[in-house]
Amino acid sequence: MADRMSTVDQAHAELEREQQHLDELFDRRDSLIGTVARDRAAHLATAHDEADRTTAAAAVAALTRREQELERADRGLCFGRVDTDEGEQRYIGRIGLPSEDEDADPLLVDWRAPAARPFYTATAAQPLGLHRRRHIRTDQRTVLSIDDELLDAENTSDASGLVGEAALMEALDARRTGAMGDVVATLQGEQDEIIRASHRGCLVVQGGPGTGKTAVALHRAAYLLFTHTHLVERGVLVVGPSPAFLDYIDQVLPSLGETQVVATTVERLLPGAEVGRVDTAAAAEVKGRALWADVLRRSVQARQPVSRAIEVPYDGERVTLDEPAVAEILARARAGQASHHLARERFREQAIDALAAAALKRAAQLLEEVEHGFEDILGKLDKSLRKQAEVVGVRSSSRGVQVDGVATAEDAADLRRDLATSPDVLAELDSVWPTLDPQRILGGLLADRAVLAEYAPELTDADRAVVCRPEGAAWSVPDIALLDELADLVGETDRAGEVAADNSRTLAERASADRTWAFGHVIVDEAQELSAMQWRMLVRRCPTRSFTLVGDVNQAYAPGSAPSWEDALASSFGDRWRRTELTISYRTPREVMERTAPVLAAAGSSVEPPRSVRSNDRLPTRREVLEARLVTEVTDAARELSERYRGGQVAVIALPGRHEALRAALGSSAEGHAQVRLVSPLDSKGLEFDAVVLVDPHAVAAGPRGWSSLYVCMTRCTQELHIVVPSDGSITPDVDVLAGQGWSSR
Numbered sequence: 001m002a003d004r005m006s007t008v009d010q011a012h013a014e015l016e017r018e019q020q021h022l023d024e025l026f027d028r029r030d031s032l033i034g035t036v037a038r039d040r041a042a043h044l045a046t047a048h049d050e051a052d053r054t055t056a057a058a059a060v061a062a063l064t065r066r067e068q069e070l071e072r073a074d075r076g077l078c079f080g081r082v083d084t085d086e087g088e089q090r091y092i093g094r095i096g097l098p099s100e101d102e103d104a105d106p107l108l109v110d111w112r113a114p115a116a117r118p119f120y121t122a123t124a125a126q127p128l129g130l131h132r133r134r135h136i137r138t139d140q141r142t143v144l145s146i147d148d149e150l151l152d153a154e155n156t157s158d159a160s161g162l163v164g165e166a167a168l169m170e171a172l173d174a175r176r177t178g179a180m181g182d183v184v185a186t187l188q189g190e191q192d193e194i195i196r197a198s199h200r201g202c203l204v205v206q207g208g209p210g211t212g213k214t215a216v217a218l219h220r221a222a223y224l225l226f227t228h229t230h231l232v233e234r235g236v237l238v239v240g241p242s243p244a245f246l247d248y249i250d251q252v253l254p255s256l257g258e259t260q261v262v263a264t265t266v267e268r269l270l271p272g273a274e275v276g277r278v279d280t281a282a283a284a285e286v287k288g289r290a291l292w293a294d295v296l297r298r299s300v301q302a303r304q305p306v307s308r309a310i311e312v313p314y315d316g317e318r319v320t321l322d323e324p325a326v327a328e329i330l331a332r333a334r335a336g337q338a339s340h341h342l343a344r345e346r347f348r349e350q351a352i353d354a355l356a357a358a359a360l361k362r363a364a365q366l367l368e369e370v371e372h373g374f375e376d377i378l379g380k381l382d383k384s385l386r387k388q389a390e391v392v393g394v395r396s397s398s399r400g401v402q403v404d405g406v407a408t409a410e411d412a413a414d415l416r417r418d419l420a421t422s423p424d425v426l427a428e429l430d431s432v433w434p435t436l437d438p439q440r441i442l443g444g445l446l447a448d449r450a451v452l453a454e455y456a457p458e459l460t461d462a463d464r465a466v467v468c469r470p471e472g473a474a475w476s477v478p479d480i481a482l483l484d485e486l487a488d489l490v491g492e493t494d495r496a497g498e499v500a501a502d503n504s505r506t507l508a509e510r511a512s513a514d515r516t517w518a519f520g521h522v523i524v525d526e527a528q529e530l531s532a533m534q535w536r537m538l539v540r541r542c543p544t545r546s547f548t549l550v551g552d553v554n555q556a557y558a559p560g561s562a563p564s565w566e567d568a569l570a571s572s573f574g575d576r577w578r579r580t581e582l583t584i585s586y587r588t589p590r591e592v593m594e595r596t597a598p599v600l601a602a603a604g605s606s607v608e609p610p611r612s613v614r615s616n617d618r619l620p621t622r623r624e625v626l627e628a629r630l631v632t633e634v635t636d637a638a639r640e641l642s643e644r645y646r647g648g649q650v651a652v653i654a655l656p657g658r659h660e661a662l663r664a665a666l667g668s669s670a671e672g673h674a675q676v677r678l679v680s681p682l683d684s685k686g687l688e689f690d691a692v693v694l695v696d697p698h699a700v701a702a703g704p705r706g707w708s709s710l711y712v713c714m715t716r717c718t719q720e721l722h723i724v725v726p727s728d729g730s731i732t733p734d735v736d737v738l739a740g741q742g743w744s745s746r
């Protein structure tokens with residue numbers, strides 16, 4: 001008893017010590033916020049003119065970012081400590097806090113710093129110079145509990161290979177809130193390795209459901225921005241599968257103090273193009289094929305200008321360029337890899353130069369004639385000559401016309417400017433080389449099967465039939481990648497990109513407004529869903545090809561999505577990518593995960609589902625009911641779960657055709673109970689809930705990519721899965737992989 005008391009006392013004393021330390025950290029953080037605010041005010045106060053303000057802008061932006069980072073760090077400011085063999089204690093936190101004494105060690109080490117690494121990777125077998133790892137659980141400024149792991153060779157408690165197992169299990173068992181949180185306090189070794197991998201080239205992270213791919217991808221974004229300062233300038237692009245998914249992950253990066261990130265879906269990447277239509281699966285598959293790059297190039301090439309003579313009015317005279325001269329200018333403008341609009345811009349510049357030279361030559365000729373005494377021509381020239389005379393050095397006076405015959409550079413520049421701003425000249429040049437509108441080109445191409453046959457001979461008649469649509473119809477998600485390809489071929493018309501150049505705007509605003517913005521790194525979640533044309537679109541956003549792609553080929557849903565990473569990436573990355581794997585499922589309990597093996601096999605996969613880190617003894621249930629009773633049964637199950645998982649999230653996953661009836665019956669969730677959400681299989685991708693009621697799974701499996709879709713639906717729960725099967729539905733025994741052992745009937 002005495003021993004037990006002393007252990008309790010000891011634990012209490014440790015808790016007190018950690019509380020004291022946390023208080024000191026918060027004091028330091030608060031004082032740093034004050035310093036940053038004062039520094040920022042000083043920068044602004046000393047900026048007297050525009051040039052000062054421009055110089056100060058970068059420093060002010062950096063200070064603002066630091067202030068936001070400090071302010072947001074109050075949840076889990078410090079979450080860990082490592083004790084080294086040398087007797088050093090190093091605290092690990094969400095951000096770094098320097099000591100007031102510049103020569104002293106930091107008070108808190110940022111989780112991304114190299115010095116924090118052993119916290120995530122040390123094991124009893126490989127202690128990396130540590131003898132203790134401590135997880136510190138806090139609520140704002142209060143220490144709630146501490147949990148120690150001793151990293152001695154005799155300690156076999158980490159045989160699971162998990163880091164901070166107690167803290168991890170507590171995090172995984174917690175109620176879901178509907179928003180993803182960061183996992184910075186409990187990152188595991190295999191995740192840490194991926195987060196810190198080199199940012200160069202393309203890294204593919206394959207992992208089954210719940211293995212932490214999304215978590216790893218987002219923490220990697222934060223790590224890369226912390227470690228490689230050049231990325232802060234260009235930002236990191238995070239591409240997710242749907243707006244619902246972006247809402248779900250919305251808070252993770254801000255909680256990690258990151259603002260230099262643009263999170264979006266692939267179809268929102270093209271400024272000015274809106275999606276308002278859903279393609280059939282067949283149309284989406286055809287539109288995703290890489291061959292469209294050639295089809296679209298041909299359709300732009302067919303709109304190349306044809307050489308012809310140019311004639312423009314200028315001060316009562318006609319200035320002309322003959323056809324061979326225009327042909328030469330066109331050829332010069334087109335040389336190299338320039339886009340349609342960039343080449344057009346060159347053409348206009350050179351054509352105006354040539355017209356100006358022709359106008360000067362014509363005026364000089366006229367003046368020569370004047371010098372030789374053709375008074376009648378003088379009369380004819382009258383007003384127009386006076387104007388041109390200024391250009392070529394003719395001075396008129398009451399005593400008549402004086403000619404020196406030489407145009408100054410300034411005169412020539414004036415004439416050129418006159419031509420370059422003349423509406424007649426611009427209209428003539430436009431008619432030779434008009435601007436192109438990607439939306440009109442694609443609209444025209446998809447509206448006419450004969451045109452499509454001309455430009456897309458690679459497609460079959462059946463393919464062309466499925467992609468044809470009425471002119472003026474709204475755009476679909478796959479159309480956006482085609483529009484983006486066209487936008488790239490035709491190039492920008494005004495290259496200024498006012499918003500993109502406006503340094504007072506956030507990086508997200510500037511980058512989102514500019515199709516040509518080059519990001520420092522791109523992270524793609526659910527990357528297995530992207531088509532070849534969408535990959536091309538993304539590669540254009542990062543010319544250095546610095547990518548992290550996370551996904552699971554076994555969860556692929558998109559029509560035509562590739563069966564392997566090799567196939568998916570061949571057209572855009574060739575073999576210039578490396579692959580790594582996440583193997584442990586943190587989300588889905590073992591009891592549920594085991595039931596997915598036959599589904600995965602039916603989906604055509606040869607791999608096993610990932611190993612679950614948890615078991616909770618709750619067998620998934622299967623209830624068979626008559627169709628007429630199905631809505632009642634689902635509603636009752638959802639209500640029961642909603643009460644059991646108070647404060648959490650329950651999902652009813654059903655095909656959209658069942659939503660109307662289910663929504664009406666489910667109504668709104670009772671006060672204090674778990675929120676019940678009705679989602680389609682597609683929308684459930686990437687999300688998670690405490691418990692899931694899956695409606696008519698055989699109908700899900702019967703749809704396109706059905707088994708993969710069913711695999712996704714079954715792996716969304718952190719605690720319980722219940723399936724409701726209509727007993728008068730069409731389950732053929734040989735496909736009923738949801739029967740047999742491992743299911744409970746209640």
Ligand SMILES: Nc1ncnc2c1ncn2[C@@H]1O[C@H](COP(=O)(O)OP(=O)(O)OP(=O)(O)O)[C@@H](O)[C@H]1O
Nearest residue numbers: 183186187188209210211212213214215586587686
């Ligand atoms: N190291 C960790 N500590 C605590 N929680 C973790 C950890 N790794 C993952 N998780 C949690 O596990 C769950 C699944 O993670 P995540 O959504 O990143 O998996 P995923 O591989 O993207 O899943 P899916 O492919 O099914 O969408 C999340 O709740 C996440 O917060």
